[in-house]
Amino acid sequence: MYDDVVKELKELEELVLKCMKCGTCHADCPLYNQDGKEQSVARGKIALIQSVYEGRLEDAGKILKHIDYCVLCGRCKQSCPSGVKTDEIFLKAKSVLRKIEKMKGWQKFVLSIAMEKPELLAKMAPLMHMGLKFGSKKIKDDVFKPIIPIAGGRNVVSVKSKTFADTYGGLNKAKGEEKMTVIFYPGCAANMIYTSWGEAIVETLNYFGVSVYVPEVNHCCGIPAATMGELDLFKKMVNKNIDYFDSLDAKYIVTCCPTCQYGLNEMGPKQTGRSPEQEMMDVVVFLEEVLHADIKLETGEKTTIHFPCHYDRSKDSLLESFVKDNLGTDYTKLKNQSCCGFGGTFSLKHYGKSSDISTSKAEEISTKGFQRVYTPCPGCAMQLTDALAKEGSEADVSHPVQLFYESVVKKS
Amino acid sequence: MSAAINGKFKEIVGSDNFWDEPADLMCYSYDSAFEKPVPPDMVVKPSDYDQVQKVIQLCRDADIPLITRGAGTNLSGGTVPVSGGCVMLTTGLNKILEVNTEDLYAVTQSGVVTAKFAEHISDHGLLYPPDPGSMKMSTMGGNVAENAGGLRALKYGVTSDYLMGVKFFDMDGNLVIGGGRTVKLVTGYNLPGLMVSSEGMLGVMVELIMKIVPVPEAKKSMLVSFGDVIKASETVSKIIQAKILPATLELMDNFTIKTVEEATNIGLPVDADALLLIEVDGHPEAVEDEYRKVIDICESLGGSVKVAENEQERDALWEARRKSLSSLARLRPTLILEDATVPRSRIPEMMQAVQNIRKKYDLTIGTFGHAGDGNLHPTILTDKRDEQEMARVEKAIDEIFETALKLDGTISGEHGIGSAKAKYLESELGKGSLIFMDKLKKGLDPKGLLNPHKMGL
Ligand SMILES: Cc1cc2nc3c(=O)[nH]c(=O)nc-3n(C[C@H](O)[C@H](O)[C@H](O)COP(=O)(O)OP(=O)(O)OC[C@H]3O[C@@H](n4cnc5c(N)ncnc54)[C@H](O)[C@@H]3O)c2cc1C
Ligand code: SF4
Ligand code: SF4
Numbered sequence: 100m101y102d103d104v105v106k107e108l109k110e111l112e113e114l115v116l117k118c119m120k121c122g123t124c125h126a127d128c129p130l131y132n133q134d135g136k137e138q139s140v141a142r143g144k145i146a147l148i149q150s151v152y153e154g155r156l157e158d159a160g161k162i163l164k165h166i167d168y169c170v171l172c173g174r175c176k177q178s179c180p181s182g183v184k185t186d187e188i189f190l191k192a193k194s195v196l197r198k199i200e201k202m203k204g205w206q207k208f209v210l211s212i213a214m215e216k217p218e219l220l221a222k223m224a225p226l227m228h229m230g231l232k233f234g235s236k237k238i239k240d241d242v243f244k245p246i247i248p249i250a251g252g253r254n255v256v257s258v259k260s261k262t263f264a265d266t267y268g269g270l271n272k273a274k275g276e277e278k279m280t281v282i283f284y285p286g287c288a289a290n291m292i293y294t295s296w297g298e299a300i301v302e303t304l305n306y307f308g309v310s311v312y313v314p315e316v317n318h319c320c321g322i323p324a325a326t327m328g329e330l331d332l333f334k335k336m337v338n339k340n341i342d343y344f345d346s347l348d349a350k351y352i353v354t355c356c357p358t359c360q361y362g363l364n365e366m367g368p369k370q371t372g373r374s375p376e377q378e379m380m381d382v383v384v385f386l387e388e389v390l391h392a393d394i395k396l397e398t399g400e401k402t403t404i405h406f407p408c409h410y411d412r413s414k415d416s417l418l419e420s421f422v423k424d425n426l427g428t429d430y431t432k433l434k435n436q437s438c439c440g441f442g443g444t445f446s447l448k449h450y451g452k453s454s455d456i457s458t459s460k461a462e463e464i465s466t467k468g469f470q471r472v473y474t475p476c477p478g479c480a481m482q483l484t485d486a487l488a489k490e491g492s493e494a495d496v497s498h499p500v501q502l503f504y505e506s507v508v509k510k511s
Numbered sequence: 512m513s514a515a516i517n518g519k520f521k522e523i524v525g526s527d528n529f530w531d532e533p534a535d536l537m538c539y540s541y542d543s544a545f546e547k548p549v550p551p552d553m554v555v556k557p558s559d560y561d562q563v564q565k566v567i568q569l570c571r572d573a574d575i576p577l578i579t580r581g582a583g584t585n586l587s588g589g590t591v592p593v594s595g596g597c598v599m600l601t602t603g604l605n606k607i608l609e610v611n612t613e614d615l616y617a618v619t620q621s622g623v624v625t626a627k628f629a630e631h632i633s634d635h636g637l638l639y640p641p642d643p644g645s646m647k648m649s650t651m652g653g654n655v656a657e658n659a660g661g662l663r664a665l666k667y668g669v670t671s672d673y674l675m676g677v678k679f680f681d682m683d684g685n686l687v688i689g690g691g692r693t694v695k696l697v698t699g700y701n702l703p704g705l706m707v708s709s710e711g712m713l714g715v716m717v718e719l720i721m722k723i724v725p726v727p728e729a730k731k732s733m734l735v736s737f738g739d740v741i742k743a744s745e746t747v748s749k750i751i752q753a754k755i756l757p758a759t760l761e762l763m764d765n766f767t768i769k770t771v772e773e774a775t776n777i778g779l780p781v782d783a784d785a786l787l788l789i790e791v792d793g794h795p796e797a798v799e800d801e802y803r804k805v806i807d808i809c810e811s812l813g814g815s816v817k818v819a820e821n822e823q824e825r826d827a828l829w830e831a832r833r834k835s836l837s838s839l840a841r842l843r844p845t846l847i848l849e850d851a852t853v854p855r856s857r858i859p860e861m862m863q864a865v866q867n868i869r870k871k872y873d874l875t876i877g878t879f880g881h882a883g884d885g886n887l888h889p890t891i892l893t894d895k896r897d898e899q900e901m902a903r904v905e906k907a908i909d910e911i912f913e914t915a916l917k918l919d920g921t922i923s924g925e926h927g928i929g930s931a932k933a934k935y936l937e938s939e940l941g942k943g944s945l946i947f948m949d950k951l952k953k954g955l956d957p958k959g960l961l962n963p964h965k966m967g968l
Binding site for chain 1: 530532533534535537538539540541542543548550556582583584600602603605622624626645647648836837840841844845846894895896
């Protein structure tokens, strides 16, 4: 079996050889910036894979922990001059190396429930909701500090007793004249935790004459499985979601989770050879570029944006002008443009490191006295909420559509 | 290595900052040079000077080779351990200690990343000019140890022109202080000068005092295309003869232009045989005057000039130069970047020679580089798995260096010697220099433990 592993790693050679060891990936890697260790950064991880299939390193099992120690933020891929596809390399390598080091039983169990039994997960939501509230202290609207140190003392946004899909699953008809029909894919975080984001988005789309399909049961995009080295499970989830999208007559798939979009629209198609028929895009991009929605607020708030790693980089300036002009805020770009450090399963496994990364961002947000941080990603929102609470900052973390919904759509 | 020794290392730096597992070691078996990877026996990451000193003393007492490593981005194998030993990371020494805006200097620890240092200086409204292409990742200590240059070297000089003072440990663990905070200073030997280009072989630098300068008030950039690379090279000499010192004078050959354009679609003239990217800076009136003269010279030699009217257009021009290496890198699996350098008046001859060598060995070579200071980067694109081609590559490199020396140039303008160029050193310097360097090295490090075997010593 060991030989098979080496052989499968060697299949990555064409991708791996493109790495010229220039080290440019150091500059934006949130982990390297914390610890200055070559093991943390793409160049090191790639060198490890190479040294296994070139026969310089014997115990392949030992490299998984290094490859796994990665936020999968994709910053290395974005900045790599040689165009090395670091994400594909890491995901494939993990899934190969999983053959040597099996996943812990309980992890596998949790993963299989989360992925394959979403109905069960939804039924458990009220329990988690109570569990969290029970053992915790409320420090802010909907932000709780667990008294029992679960999740390593993280301040958490509560899991809602009713999922978003439970409330909005099915077709939500446009208000007034219908312009078009779209699918809204909430992703797990908006489905279970940031249900208010889902609500704001569907209601806002309806308000602008768009009918919206919401999955009756939200199937995870599969990225957590991919990051744990379970590529087959990932492909299964991607296929399941694409089946659902294909069954509907809609023009676009709108989402509020850049990582889900990356999973279903970029990495998914690469692994399964199948893409959704509809164009998939972030809701802010949809409102601006497709609907040209008339959104005008004058809040005057001192704001900034956290740009999620998987957000379409070519849309960063669109997001910026949306927050600055459409929401009428006093906007300043953050100097620290690092990843928030969340990385889904990464923050569960390495909460300490993950939180160090977000703390450096929270410090800037706190000292510069921002009132609100906009971010179009629920994972980043969770991470920043935690970090800001620890910094004692008053800044709120919001989705860019929320305020418009609260102050205009809801009152209409 | 014995458990007892490893225990001592852990005691010094803490077990979180010590590694000796094969997988960890493999991550320090390479740097940015195209060299055979060799892992060390252990890696340590000290977080203060005291720990640095103790690690050095332990290595000396236990006869362990010591390789100092900043970001590991050097292009000559300077941080690859030839015969095992201990790699000491400086990334834990990452504080900027002082910026003095009255006396125009800054004090920094050696592991600070160059771009972070430059940004910090710029936050104080001043400029740290050396800007190597690797500045986003390289460390200040690595810059001094390799005497890194950058795009502004022609007018502003290289790292050594900014080094005022240094604190380092020798291989006995003595703290040595050289230079200081004054513009004039002649106390003792020029120890900062000794550390420049020392490639980790004479001491471990922990702290540096760097000169900083006022930001030029105005600048003007232009992109000039030529139908003939030789004319472009002549233009470089003509501009300098006219007593104009541009901050930047960069050259790209036709192959590089085409590759960049294919990769980026930024609208480069793909028919041009060569491009020059020129930037003049300084007092607004001087800039205005110089840039007109530069345009005249370029046009008189057949160049067609495009001037950047604003910051955005300037960025667009620079984009082409910045993307040179990366666009070339995407063509073939293996990229070997050379830095043979000649007096700038010999650039036309050098360009011609590289073209001949490319044809003779049937290789893909793109050339771009700092024409203003004669520092060219012939970049060979190949595939390390193709043994036949690799043999031709090796011959081509030999010939490129031979040519550079024949033209009164040097085998390395900025990438250093390390292991990659050790075999050429004698042909440039002669036997006497090697004997002198060997004596100097042996006097300071009799056991030969500080980055051994580099430069052939
Ligand atoms: C994409 C790319 C672009 C580049 N562009 C340029 C360029 O424009 N100009 C240029 O000059 N170079 C360039 N380089 C080469 C390289 O970045 C420089 O040589 C840089 O100075 C190396 O810094 P480092 O921190 O990575 O040093 P390392 O590679 O870690 O070390 C280099 C040498 O210095 C020694 N050393 C490091 N720190 C210390 C210390 N504190 N005390 C004593 N010795 C020490 C090491 O032992 C080694 O011999 C480039 C490299 C790449 C990959
Ligand atoms: S930036 Fe790309 S080519 Fe350079 S070391 Fe990182 S992965 Fe390799
Ligand atoms: S994906 Fe992010 S965390 Fe992982 S190596 Fe790349 S930059 Fe670092």
